Amino acid sequence: MRQRFVNTPIMYAFGMLAMMIPSQAFSTFYSYYYVDKLGLGLGLATLARTIFLIWDAVNQPLFGYWSDRTKSKYGRRRPWIFVAIPLFMLSFIMVFSPPENMSEMGLFTWFLIALIFYEAVATVIWVNYGALFAELFRGDRVRAKASAVQQGFQIVALLIGTALTPILFNAMGFSNMAIVYAVTFAVFMLICLRFVKEDPEASAAPQPKLKEAFKETLSNKPFWLINLANSFAQTVNGLLSATIPFYAKYVLKIPEEQNTILLASVFVSVIPLVGVWYWLLRRMDPVKGWRLSFIAYALSVIPLWFGTGLINGVIAGVIVGFGLAGFLVSPPMVNSNIIDMDAEKTGSRREGIYTAVSGFIIRSSGLISALAFLIVGVIFGYESGDNPGPNPEKTFRYLISVVPLILLTVSIIISYFVKIERKTENAS
Numbered sequence: 001m002r003q004r005f006v007n008t009p010i011m012y013a014f015g016m017l018a019m020m021i022p023s024q025a026f027s028t029f030y031s032y033y034y035v036d037k038l039g040l041g042l043g044l045a046t047l048a049r050t051i052f053l054i055w056d057a058v059n060q061p062l063f064g065y066w067s068d069r070t071k072s073k074y075g076r077r078r079p080w081i082f083v084a085i086p087l088f089m090l091s092f093i094m095v096f097s098p099p100e101n102m103s104e105m106g107l108f109t110w111f112l113i114a115l116i117f118y119e120a121v122a123t124v125i126w127v128n129y130g131a132l133f134a135e136l137f138r139g140d141r142v143r144a145k146a147s148a149v150q151q152g153f154q155i156v157a158l159l160i161g162t163a164l165t166p167i168l169f170n171a172m173g174f175s176n177m178a179i180v181y182a183v184t185f186a187v188f189m190l191i192c193l194r195f196v197k198e199d200p201e202a203s204a205a206p207q208p209k210l211k212e213a214f215k216e217t218l219s220n221k222p223f224w225l226i227n228l229a230n231s232f233a234q235t236v237n238g239l240l241s242a243t244i245p246f247y248a249k250y251v252l253k254i255p256e257e258q259n260t261i262l263l264a265s266v267f268v269s270v271i272p273l274v275g276v277w278y279w280l281l282r283r284m285d286p287v288k289g290w291r292l293s294f295i296a297y298a299l300s301v302i303p304l305w306f307g308t309g310l311i312n313g314v315i316a317g318v319i320v321g322f323g324l325a326g327f328l329v330s331p332p333m334v335n336s337n338i339i340d341m342d343a344e345k346t347g348s349r350r351e352g353i354y355t356a357v358s359g360f361i362i363r364s365s366g367l368i369s370a371l372a373f374l375i376v377g378v379i380f381g382y383e384s385g386d387n388p389g390p391n392p393e394k395t396f397r398y399l400i401s402v403v404p405l406i407l408l409t410v411s412i413i414i415s416y417f418v419k420i421e422r423k424t425e426n427a428s
Contacts, residue, residue: 024161
């Protein structure tokens, strides 16, 4: 019975469900929690994120390199994930459990330490989980299906992590909410690992040393262009998630308990739309499909500018769902083709280092998002929930619509410079 489900898209996708529930709750509400609820200044919050990125620049590629070179009877990736599970649970709870009555500097220190701890452990899991995709699923059609299933699970996780989170923290507080999500993460990740079996040949293949590995990766032009374009689009994902609670409060002017309805409008609509994008992408060249997803996403953020209440907000949210669905499905396909090309050239499967460097480029989008938040906040005078400035409504209209449109336009332009020529056509 177990053998039927080994290395199937559904079982692999449980790992995405496991990671994205707490990750989405984190990305959507950590700024809101620390800045608007606890009163941490926006400048200090941005500084903490910047310090983290310096650390992240070091650990991401190294974790990928070490993962590629790991040799054990349990595989290259699974041992890393098993070790990281309890540490991730602890770090996530720590983020949402600062001691009471702290000074602003004390709160900043706690936030910085918790952020570095959380992101380091999350890096270990994301690098190793992401590296499994290109190894387990070979061929454009298979990858399109696996990506669609994975992103379907991701949307369920996004829905839980955003729409359910306000209900939980209003009912039991942020700390208890974090405990619930930490346990949920462990259960789903263990289900995923139970049904993942790595390819022993990939583990046995020779691996280049550190200098050669990074030289080969850093000289791969299509890889850099793809991930640079993805980074700007990923910034939009993070910016929308982080801005929606503020958008609901200051632009739509709806009660906090209606946040769940607004968030659900985005993520419930994505679930069937992932199927639409799967149907489109399996019939297209991966690069062209990937580019089309950027165009759709850019157009979809425009209606958010015109939101005036819950109904308008929900309609705009559904439209955004279409653009978001395309961007969620398409990147794994183009990134996997890059890894295949590298394997043809070097003779070794180096999913770990490519996933890690890609992850760092993508995660650097957090700094772009934080800087956009800070710059727009300074322009319009927003500092925190205690001092929202003279025009918080315009602040968050720009952050949720104009800034994403600009960022996605950059992604579209970069995508036209990407050319992937494969020596062999992947099997279907």
